[in-house]
Amino acid sequence: MQDVGVRYGAVPALAAISLIALASEVLVLVGPNGSGKSSLVRSVAGIQRHDGQVGFADPQGPRPRSSVRIGYVPQDIGSRTALTVTETVLLGRIGQLGLRVSDADLDAVKAVLASLDVLHLAARHLGELSGGQRQLVFLAQALAAEPDVLLLDEPTSALDVRHQLEVLEIVRSITAERGLATVVVLHDLNAAARFADRIAVLDGGRLYGTGAPAATLTAAMLGDVFGIEAHVAVHGDGRPSVTPLRAIRGRTAA
Amino acid sequence: MVGLVVTALSFVVDVATGPAMLPLRSVALSVVGLSGDATVDAIVWAIRLPVALMALAVGAALGLSGALMQTILNNPLASSYTLGISAGAGFGAALVIVAGPPLWLTEGQAIPLAAMAFAGVACAIVHLVGRLRGATPEMLVLAGIALLFLFQALLSLLQFLASQEALQQIVFWLFGSLQKATWTKISVVGAVVAGCTPFLVRDLWRLTALKLGDERARGLGVEVGGLRLRALVLISVLTGAAVAFVGTIGFIGLVAPHIARILLGEDQRIFLPGAALAGALLLSMASVASKTIIPGTLFPIGIVTALVGVPFFVWLVLGNRRAYW
Ligand SMILES: Nc1ncnc2c1ncn2[C@@H]1O[C@H](COP(=O)(O)OP(=O)(O)O)[C@@H](O)[C@H]1O
Numbered sequence: 100m101q102d103v104g105v106r107y108g109a110v111p112a113l114a115a116i117s118l119i120a121l122a123s124e125v126l127v128l129v130g131p132n133g134s135g136k137s138s139l140v141r142s143v144a145g146i147q148r149h150d151g152q153v154g155f156a157d158p159q160g161p162r163p164r165s166s167v168r169i170g171y172v173p174q175d176i177g178s179r180t181a182l183t184v185t186e187t188v189l190l191g192r193i194g195q196l197g198l199r200v201s202d203a204d205l206d207a208v209k210a211v212l213a214s215l216d217v218l219h220l221a222a223r224h225l226g227e228l229s230g231g232q233r234q235l236v237f238l239a240q241a242l243a244a245e246p247d248v249l250l251l252d253e254p255t256s257a258l259d260v261r262h263q264l265e266v267l268e269i270v271r272s273i274t275a276e277r278g279l280a281t282v283v284v285l286h287d288l289n290a291a292a293r294f295a296d297r298i299a300v301l302d303g304g305r306l307y308g309t310g311a312p313a314a315t316l317t318a319a320m321l322g323d324v325f326g327i328e329a330h331v332a333v334h335g336d337g338r339p340s341v342t343p344l345r346a347i348r349g350r351t352a353a
Numbered sequence: 354m355v356g357l358v359v360t361a362l363s364f365v366v367d368v369a370t371g372p373a374m375l376p377l378r379s380v381a382l383s384v385v386g387l388s389g390d391a392t393v394d395a396i397v398w399a400i401r402l403p404v405a406l407m408a409l410a411v412g413a414a415l416g417l418s419g420a421l422m423q424t425i426l427n428n429p430l431a432s433s434y435t436l437g438i439s440a441g442a443g444f445g446a447a448l449v450i451v452a453g454p455p456l457w458l459t460e461g462q463a464i465p466l467a468a469m470a471f472a473g474v475a476c477a478i479v480h481l482v483g484r485l486r487g488a489t490p491e492m493l494v495l496a497g498i499a500l501l502f503l504f505q506a507l508l509s510l511l512q513f514l515a516s517q518e519a520l521q522q523i524v525f526w527l528f529g530s531l532q533k534a535t536w537t538k539i540s541v542v543g544a545v546v547a548g549c550t551p552f553l554v555r556d557l558w559r560l561t562a563l564k565l566g567d568e569r570a571r572g573l574g575v576e577v578g579g580l581r582l583r584a585l586v587l588i589s590v591l592t593g594a595a596v597a598f599v600g601t602i603g604f605i606g607l608v609a610p611h612i613a614r615i616l617l618g619e620d621q622r623i624f625l626p627g628a629a630l631a632g633a634l635l636l637s638m639a640s641v642a643s644k645t646i647i648p649g650t651l652f653p654i655g656i657v658t659a660l661v662g663v664p665f666f667v668w669l670v671l672g673n674r675r676a677y678w
């Protein structure tokens with residue numbers, strides 16, 4: 100994407116961001132609350148008015164948006180409806196659904212639900228799920244679309260530790276297997292460090308920096324952007340881990 | 354399936370009852386054309402059957418429009434009646450009653466047309482509010498409620514200005530009545546409901562996606578604004594047709610969708626037909642009740658719908674306490 104900017108009314112939320120997400124790569128967006136992560140993801144998803152350009156390309160050249168399948172999971176906003184989990188996940192394939200649902204579509208839905216370990220919820224109503232279960236269902240919906248581009252806005256915020264790991268592992272392996280371009284917004288910096296191929300740091304609507312986890316998750320960045328003092332250790336596999344120590348006085352993260 | 358059977362039963366009872374107290378046997382013979390008694394034939398074919406069929410057609414139109422309204426606004430209190438679409442139609446009809454029809458139309462033609470036109474005006478206003486930047490479904494609901502009060506105020510004004518005779522006509526019309534049903538009117542309402550179906554079939558899954566909220570629906574590639582507009586057009590036609598011939602009947606558009614939701618869920622492929630069926634059943638039962646509460650007397654249908662529907666609805670809701678909203 101090039102020079103993407105977003106404003107809400109007169110308030111600029113995002114300024115001139117230029118960033119590339121590559122195929123088979125998990126790009127993780129981190130940044131404080133209100134730094135523009137969601138606005139950026141929404142712009143790519145095509146549901147946010149923005150300046151600049153969001154383009155898609157494969158090795159043969161640029162592709163029009165209409166030919167690119169995008170799987171987008173918004174930040175969790177509770178949906179209380181009488182739709183079942185199966186119906187919800189089916190909607191991921193909305194482009195090909197007819198009055199009668201084909202067995203192929205139903206099988207695909209079952210396979211995705213099974214891969215996320217939630218097949219037992221298939222007949223439950225959405226309103227009866229926990230926040231974490233709902234997140235898994237909407238991830239299943241995005242995967243059922245068999246997307247080229249996967250956009251996940253804080254997909255693990257309501258998950259227990261084990262499901263966090265599982266989901267991120269699934270996302271990474273699907274990304275590699277199917278050659279997806281995947282963008283994930285994460286608050287958990289250690290999860291970002293473990294699962295990102297690349298990290299982009301947003302700060303106040305600007306791109307602070309982008310690069311490999313060890314290059315971006317530095318003590319200096321954490322001080323500048325998040326306003327915290329932290330201990331950063333780089334492990335044998337080249338991935339860092341972050342231990343927050345204290346908030347820096349006189350600095351408030353946005 | 355069960356719904357179909359129950360509705361058919363209610364229809365039969367509806368045909369079989371009435372102030373004339375005809376024996377069941379002669380009604381049945383007349384329906385199949387073997388009666389030979391001209392009086393019975395006249396009552397059955399000119400009154401009983403039209404009224405009973407009209408109840409089904411109007412009930413279906415109201416149930417369907419209410420269901421669409423609740424879906425596109427994602428709100429359980431939405432219906433043509435609660436959001437001023439029916440009030441708009443009612444105002445249109447009253448306008449013709451008070452001011453008289455334009456020269457080239459008879460009153461019988463002008464009233465339905467005015468009702469449909471003003472239902473359309475109300476829907477257009479709701480649509481325009483939706484076009485505002487950053488408009489949410491809640492804002493559309495508020496616009497609808499504002500319209501309800503606006504049209505009710507205008508209606509009161511008309512009643513205030515109306516002659517004694519016109520006033521009576523308006524009031525009778527506002528109560529709602531199936532008694533003026535004719536085969537022509539039934540065909541019109543039936544054709545409107547049937548005519549809406551192909552348009553709905555195209556959008557069923559998109560409407561279902563809307564139940565997940567605008568953000569998610571957009572993320573799934575649904576053009577939310579256009580979908581709402583298409584639905585609003587159908588709603589104004591359905592409401593206009595229903596209100597035009599039988600007056601404003603509340604409650605059914607609000608409750609029929611809830612019955613369908615509780616029993617069938619919200620996959621719009623079954624929810625919308627279910628709501629239409631529930632509406633047909635409710636109005637048919639109300640029609641029966643309007644004739645039998647006090648035998649020999651006809652209660653205005655608009656009053657009876659709520660009397661019959663509320664207990665039924667409460668029973669359903671209490672028996673089914675899953676959280677949908
Ligand atoms: N619909 C909106 N209207 C007005 N301002 C908004 C809206 N959505 C987000 N913002 C503002 O834009 C900025 C970026 O928001 P967002 O992209 O949601 O941040 P993040 O996801 O990083 O927390 C914030 O300052 C937020 O207050």
Ligand SMILES: [Mg+2]
Nearest residue numbers: 136137138174
């Ligand atoms: Mg966000």
